[in-house]
Amino acid sequence: MAAGKKTTATEKPGKSRQETRREEIIKAAAPVFFEHGFAGTSIDDIIAKVGGSKRTIYSEFGSKEGLFAAIVTDNARHALAALAPEAMAGRNLDATLLEFARELNRVQMSPTVLALYRLVVAEGVRFPELAKLFYDSGPGLASARLSQVLKEFLERGDIALDDPDGAADEFVGMIRDNRHLKTVLGLMSRPSAEDTEQRAQTAVRIFLDGVRPRR
Amino acid sequence: MAAGKKTTATEKPGKSRQETRREEIIKAAAPVFFEHGFAGTSIDDIIAKVGGSKRTIYSEFGSKEGLFAAIVTDNARHALAALAPEAMAGRNLDATLLEFARELNRVQMSPTVLALYRLVVAEGVRFPELAKLFYDSGPGLASARLSQVLKEFLERGDIALDDPDGAADEFVGMIRDNRHLKTVLGLMSRPSAEDTEQRAQTAVRIFLDGVRPRR
DNA sequence: CTTGACTGGTACGGTACGTTACCGTACCTA
DNA sequence: TAGGTACGGTAACGTACCGTACCAGTCAAG
Incomplete structure (x- = not known):
């Protein structure tokens, strides 16, 4: 009192x-x-x-x-808060990546983040500090977190990779694929939960094993 | 006068x-x-x-x-013309994908296409037909072309894949990764030719073989 | 209650906007 | 060479803009 x-x-x-x-x-x-x-x-x-x-x-x-x-x-602070670094301790590489893909998808496909994306892309050149804020607390943060995870698995020998930072950027790009762009452009409404889950699984599988069959 | x-x-x-x-x-x-x-x-x-x-x-x-x-x-017509469907006959999957990645990178990182991307993302909701035009003759066309190629290799059994269209979208997303976004936002100048080539090779390798080591 | 800061409503200054109109001139074609 | 069309320059018009000023009302604190 x-x-x-x-x-x-x-x-x-x-x-x-x-x-x-x-x-x-x-x-x-x-x-x-x-x-x-x-x-x-x-x-x-x-x-x-x-x-x-x-x-x-x-x-x-x-x-x-x-x-x-x-x-x-x-x-940006509120809508991207879900990407704040958490434990993300990964015994299982597959599950860790899949959860990461789901979370990233959830965040970047939310109406607020989609609107922020349009706005920041449009005005980024005129408001550099806002562009940096959005990137650093959004896609940049996601990539940095993923890179950290990849490096851990790299040390254990679970994966083979030359450039973890580059691979992390590319995985984030995989999640932000053409469906995200179509939604940003207003050409598509938000995809269903099943489609999103399906895409996340496909992305993780390709990232881990590629499309070339193992013999 | x-x-x-x-x-x-x-x-x-x-x-x-x-x-x-x-x-x-x-x-x-x-x-x-x-x-x-x-x-x-x-x-x-x-x-x-x-x-x-x-x-x-x-x-x-x-x-x-x-x-x-x-x-x-x-x-859009001029800057995206390089993505117009060509032969792209692929005996070699690796080389075909690598050339595709290079071409896509070259186009989407050109100053004109970067500026178009900013503009269309910003105004896409207010100019739907322009958004559709840009997408269909840019990222959408690229994905469709790649999907076609993937299906050919799929029939030959060279790759194993459930959803070629989805995989094509995700590969295009890999190429349009965080470096593209940083450049769009004005946070980064255009990457060097070596970096771009390196990234293209990494993306193709991951897409084909993944990051999990083959034993 | 008194005080002082914050708020709402409105009007205004000065400027810039998209669009149209007028008119004399340069150009292309016949 | 003649005539119709496109162009340049300027100005107008009505509207909308950002930002400020003024005044009356409201609220919290002393």
Whole structure:
């Protein structure tokens, strides 16, 4: 009791009015930027969604770019959190890779990450720090984690590989295949769970054993 | 007029003046759209580059969207022409795949295709027919070609595979790996020819034989 | 209650946008 | 050489943009 500030009963404790307003704005503005892009979105569009006045936005985010950066940062943090390094201790190489493929697929095919991908690819050249943030906490992190795993198995002699970093990049690319691109382009709706599982298994099998039959 | 220079521009015999003007506009406007995106580009920006007046643009392309569509279509046609189906007769599976990987890499890492990729990913939802055009004459065509090849080798028993279409998609994804994404995002300059060749060989080897050592 | 910061609503400044119109000129063809 | 067409230059038009200013209302804290 002594530690907590008294706030309005309708709001969660520990958050000032300003903080909750900030979060409301980010939450309401994100879909607008996701749909129309940076240049195609106007502050008035956002006001129409979230209510209030521009004064609040400009005193909180400083500029349209500031709001955009906050939205990308916030969404990247939340939507890509599932890729944060975990134990991923692998006795079994097959199971480890399969679980990795599933997790990566789940994350990158989520609507938020798909929208982030479109946005960051579009504006990456104009917002280099956002591009770096997205890459480092998304595809880059996934590749680094996988590379770490591959190196462990490499030391045990379970796999034979010249360039673990390169192979990790290529495996991540296998998961981000043409189906991902078609979905990004709006040419395909999200594939079914069965298709996704099937593809993950195929990718792992090819990555491990290739397509050439063993005799 | 500052300089009374003639705008003859040494026209080719088979092209009318209108055609050459159209091509000049497309050629000059493309980098502007590539750099600033659709919403971020103004007709005045293009006029500043190509000269002339807006009347010419609007009588030729009808609208800003018409000009944009013409630019994407034209550049896709030219830059992706190298992926047009050829013989690709493969006695040797390894060599065929390696050549395919090289070709795909060359095309997708070219500055024009990289710029097209950014643009189409950004505007794909708003210009579905352009997204379809790009995909069908780029990554989709590549995958279809590869699938055809895989099926031929499959019939001969040279490879063992459940889903050739899926495998083709995944191989194309392998080539379009994290290095491609980093380059798209502006986080990396184009990799050297040696690195690209190395990666192509690694991808083909993994695709054919996997990373698990054969005993 | 008083105080002070934050918020909503609205209007405004200055600029830029896409698009159309006008008009004189350069060009191609007949 | 004559005529029709395309082009260049400029300007206009209505709208929309980002960012700021002003004022009244709201809320939390002392």
